[in-house]
Amino acid sequence: LAWVELPTNAEVKLFNARGKPVADNYNEAFEMAINEWCTHVITVEDDQVLEHDTIIKLMKFALANTDCCVGARYPKRQKTREGVHIIVDGWHRQFLEDDGEIHEVKTLAMWCSIYPVKILRQLELPWCKTTWALSQDSYLTQKIRDSWYKCLVDTSIKIWHKDKDWTIYY
DSSP, X not given: OTTSOOOTTSOOOOOOOOSSOHHHHHXXXXXXXXXXXXXXXXXXXXXXXXXXXXXXXXXXXXXXXXXXXXXXXXXXXXXXXXXXXXXXXXXXXXXOOOSSSEEEOSBOOTTEEEEEHHXXXXXXXXXXXXXXXXXXXXXXXXXXXXXXXXXXXXXXXXXXXXXXXXXXXX
């Protein structure tokens, strides 16, 4: 994150997660944010590359949508440009297109997202859990939606996804 601009009017605390299951690391970070009276949690994972102003754009998007959790468009690791976030069109689940628009999503991937702490405080614990049917981000998104909050993705805010060998960027 050395090349990424961070908001200058905010105190930033980094939380590096290691050695535990992913859901447990997120739960620990959310608990820390609540205990320290943070206003937002920004999630960024280690297999992505952000443009220098990604966090600034995403924070502006979050501040314009204060009762929503928001994210940047995140592509799958594949040659066809298809997003990870899931939307529902009619009764069909499909992956979010790269159209430069803002969309409400059924599943908000946690890879580059912002969660208002005031929303996290409203949810029952655990916030994140990995089950046989759900990843930790699907589990969290379901809890958010069950509490009548929205999850939005701005597809004009893009990040890049590295492959496991760190040689290809999607």
